[in-house]
Amino acid sequence: MSAGSVGIVKTHYHHLSGGLPLESGQKLDEVTIAYETYGKLNKDKSNAILILHALSGDAHAAGRHEGDKRPGWWDIVIGPGKAFDTDKYFVICSNIIGGCKGSTGPSSINPSTGKPYGLNFPVITIGDMVNAQKKLIDFLGIEQLYAVAGGSMGGMQALQWCVAYPDSVRRGIIIATAAYSRPQHIAFNEVGRRAIMSDPNWNRGDYYGGEPPTKGLALARMVGHITYLSDESMQQKFGRRLKDKERYGYDFSTDFQVESYLQHQGGAFVKRFDANSYLYITKAIDYFDLKKNGSLDEAFRAVKARFLVISVTSDWLYPPYQSKEIVMALSSNGVDVSYAEINSIYGHDAFLLEGGQLNYLISNFLTPKLVKDVMASAVTIDENSSIEAAARAMLDSGVSHLPVVSNGGTISGIVTAWDISKAVALKYTCLDEIMTRNVVTIRKCDTLEAAAAKMELHDISALPVVDDAGHVIGILTSDGISKLIGQHK
Numbered sequence: 001m002s003a004g005s006v007g008i009v010k011t012h013y014h015h016l017s018g019g020l021p022l023e024s025g026q027k028l029d030e031v032t033i034a035y036e037t038y039g040k041l042n043k044d045k046s047n048a049i050l051i052l053h054a055l056s057g058d059a060h061a062a063g064r065h066e067g068d069k070r071p072g073w074w075d076i077v078i079g080p081g082k083a084f085d086t087d088k089y090f091v092i093c094s095n096i097i098g099g100c101k102g103s104t105g106p107s108s109i110n111p112s113t114g115k116p117y118g119l120n121f122p123v124i125t126i127g128d129m130v131n132a133q134k135k136l137i138d139f140l141g142i143e144q145l146y147a148v149a150g151g152s153m154g155g156m157q158a159l160q161w162c163v164a165y166p167d168s169v170r171r172g173i174i175i176a177t178a179a180y181s182r183p184q185h186i187a188f189n190e191v192g193r194r195a196i197m198s199d200p201n202w203n204r205g206d207y208y209g210g211e212p213p214t215k216g217l218a219l220a221r222m223v224g225h226i227t228y229l230s231d232e233s234m235q236q237k238f239g240r241r242l243k244d245k246e247r248y249g250y251d252f253s254t255d256f257q258v259e260s261y262l263q264h265q266g267g268a269f270v271k272r273f274d275a276n277s278y279l280y281i282t283k284a285i286d287y288f289d290l291k292k293n294g295s296l297d298e299a300f301r302a303v304k305a306r307f308l309v310i311s312v313t314s315d316w317l318y319p320p321y322q323s324k325e326i327v328m329a330l331s332s333n334g335v336d337v338s339y340a341e342i343n344s345i346y347g348h349d350a351f352l353l354e355g356g357q358l359n360y361l362i363s364n365f366l367t368p369k370l371v372k373d374v375m376a377s378a379v380t381i382d383e384n385s386s387i388e389a390a391a392r393a394m395l396d397s398g399v400s401h402l403p404v405v406s407n408g409g410t411i412s413g414i415v416t417a418w419d420i421s422k423a424v425a426l427k428y429t430c431l432d433e434i435m436t437r438n439v440v441t442i443r444k445c446d447t448l449e450a451a452a453a454k455m456e457l458h459d460i461s462a463l464p465v466v467d468d469a470g471h472v473i474g475i476l477t478s479d480g481i482s483k484l485i486g487q488h489k
């Protein structure tokens with residue numbers, strides 16, 4: 001399967017009619033949502049996947065805008081043949097409200113003043129972001145999403161979707177995040193906000209006609225960016241290497257590569273981001289707390305989706321234990337949840353970088369494995385053969401199940417190693433005397449889940465795979481399924 005690009009894409013804009021009531025009790029009267037879509041919505045509108053972005057992301061998740069050198073921020077997992085396979089799924093990504101990439105936020109024009117909102121923009125929450133997305137999904141005519149997926153603050157929105165709209169989501173993919181912001185998250189966000197607000201250009205958020213608070217915003221991003229990396233990745237990337245010099249300067253100019261790197265990241269950020277949006281979005285992250293009556297178990301009581309929860313081994317901002325907390329609370333409600341850790345030194349930002357592991361985990365979760373992916377070729381035996389011939393065939397090929405076939409390869413029964421031992425003990429000689437005639441079979445395009453259920457129901461460990469004419473085309477064994485599950489771990 002070769003993975004490709006969705007090609008040249010465009011951002012669309014949708015105006016929410018009726019505005020948006022907010023959790024704070026306020027209301028946004030005029031709301032525009034910027035969004036992109038990739039792939040085709042199928043006839044019954046059942047293949048839509050909503051991608052949710054993190055703090056500084058936008059609607060441009062995949063492909064390229066005309067003339068752009070870089071693709072969208074999650075192009076590594078969205079496209080033909082990738083985990084979010086646009087040959088199969090209709091992928092949607094929208095910019096959050098409060099952002100600065102086309103959706104209504106503090107830099108948008110306040111209709112009641114004709115000027116940018118600035119601090120007159122109401123404080124918004126993750127719940128508000130999701131309610132706005134729900135209106136977009138309704139507008140697109142989609143009743144139920146095949147999946148919602150996101151990392152970091154995108155993971156918070158994905159969780160919020162599954163809790164707030166349990167009937168509208170079939171699967172949740174929750175990456176490098178937590179179910180509530182902890183004091184350490186709030187602490188880093190507050191340092192960033194204080195950096196912005198201490199910049200004289202910030203001017204209580206009223207800077208749109210003049211110089212923006214770039215120094216404060218750059219500083220906020222530098223602090224934030226440190227939390228997205230890891231000790232080990234910084235060591236590997238920079239060590240103690242100096243920037244454009246052979247020895248220490250013994251002054252306060254830039255000495256180390258890591259200093260120059262952070263300055264570069266800060267400088268690049270202010271060119272693409274609005275300082276007030278940074279304030280509003282970090283506040284929404286701080287307020288995020290899914291717990292109900294202090295309990296996460298209770299919060300997940302009504303969810304109906306299946307979940308894949310992924311953390312990153314070196315993420316110290318949202319460490320794996322915070323993902324495991326989500327897994328435990330979901331499990332305690334009997335929710336079907338899988339958990340995986342991305343093995344990476346990249347820290348929190350691994351969810352934007354580890355394409356190989358992400359594609360593997362997500363595609364396995366989204367696209368269930370079929371019998372044909374796991375079945376082995378079957379060794380069969382003719383029904384007129386002797387028991388000795390069956391025993392010999394088992395020994396020679398190292399199998400313990402032989403589908404018995406009649407003329408032309410049509411299945412007529414099955415014989416197992418256990419049947420052979422029985423035959424020896426009871427001195428039978430004909431295959432006919434020991435084989436099971438009412439053989440339970442499976443088709444190659446059935447899901448492994450269905451096959452496993454069949455095995456459990458009938459208390460058997462192998463299923464011959466047959467075609468429409470009843471010809472044996474393979475065999476599925478519980479060993480084969482165990483091996484597959486072993487590879488996933």
Ligand SMILES: CC(=O)SCCNC(=O)CCNC(=O)[C@H](O)C(C)(C)COP(=O)(O)OP(=O)(O)OC[C@H]1O[C@@H](n2cnc3c(N)ncnc32)[C@H](O)[C@@H]1OP(=O)(O)O
Pocket residue numbers: 053054055056057058073257258260261262264265268349352353
């Ligand atoms: C949903 C979302 O989260 S969307 C937001 C995601 N995007 C961002 O966060 C944008 C900011 N960028 C990043 O955080 C990172 O670039 C990532 C995580 C996206 C990718 O990480 P990597 O591929 O490892 O890139 P890396 O962290 O090395 O940064 C590369 C940049 O640093 C610069 N750089 C590297 N070393 C140095 C140095 N010693 N001094 C100065 N600049 C340096 C590179 O020139 C490059 O610059 P460019 O991006 O302007 O071309």
Ligand SMILES: N[C@@H](CCO)C(=O)O
Pocket residue numbers: 054055056057152153228349
């Ligand atoms: N680097 C990402 C992750 C933040 O959680 C961003 O800026 O959105």
